[in-house]
Amino acid sequence: MKYARLTKEQFDELHGEFASFxxxxxxxxxxxxxxxxxxxxVAEQELDVFSDLIWEGVLSRAEFLEHFSKNHIFLFQCFETHVQSIVLKSLVAETDFLSKEGLQxxxxxxxxxxxxxxxxxxxxTEERNASIFQLIQQGAFLSDGQLFTQINTIIES
Structure with missing residues (x-):
């Protein structure tokens, strides 16, 4: 298995696709x-193959990722050969980017x-999708890129 098996909830949501598979x-x-x-x-192998197919499709289309922690925000834009990043770090220890107040x-x-x-x-340095999957395993999630784009536009102006 190249990536990770989908969760039961993910399989439930993809029931139709799995039946087609x-x-x-x-x-x-x-x-x-x-x-x-x-x-x-054999059933387990089929679940694994299907999971990898789904992950491969999702990762191939991935363009933006975000990862929030208490004092950091990591924003990524993924290209074919590289990833561009913007890292924001609060220098005020009490800040919590995981809360609405922290984002304000x-x-x-x-x-x-x-x-x-x-x-x-x-x-x-590895295959693109494997690198993006590692970011997801570390807590990043797919996003629409709005925050990255807004901040990047300001930085570049």
Whole structure:
């Protein structure tokens, strides 16, 4: 398995897609039910292959990621060969970017001495999707890129 198995909730949401996937393997519902009972290891392999296919599709389309912690915000824009990053760090220890108040504080203090901002670029040393998956494993999530774009526009002006 290249990535990670989808959760039960994710499989539930992708029920139709999974049924189509099984159909491409010439496995109908009765055969799937029999596989789960008689050959659970084969059923597990099918779950893993489907999970990797879904992850591959999601990661291939991923453009923006965000990762929030108490005092840091990591914003990423993913390109074909590299990732661009903007890292915001609160220099005020009480700030909590995980709260609504912390985000309001960020808005009020964005370009003050209370916020340390760093921009960077990292060339992918492994395969692009594997690198993006690592960021997700570390807590990043896919985003629409609005925050990255807003801050990047200000930085570049």
């Amino acid at each position: 099984l159909a491409t393997q010439a496995i109908d519902k009765a055969e799937w039910d029999a596989l789960k009972i008689n050959k659970p290891e 504080w960020l808005s009020d203090n964005m370009f003050t001495e209370n916020i340390e901002m760093k921009v960077g670029k990292k060339v992918f």
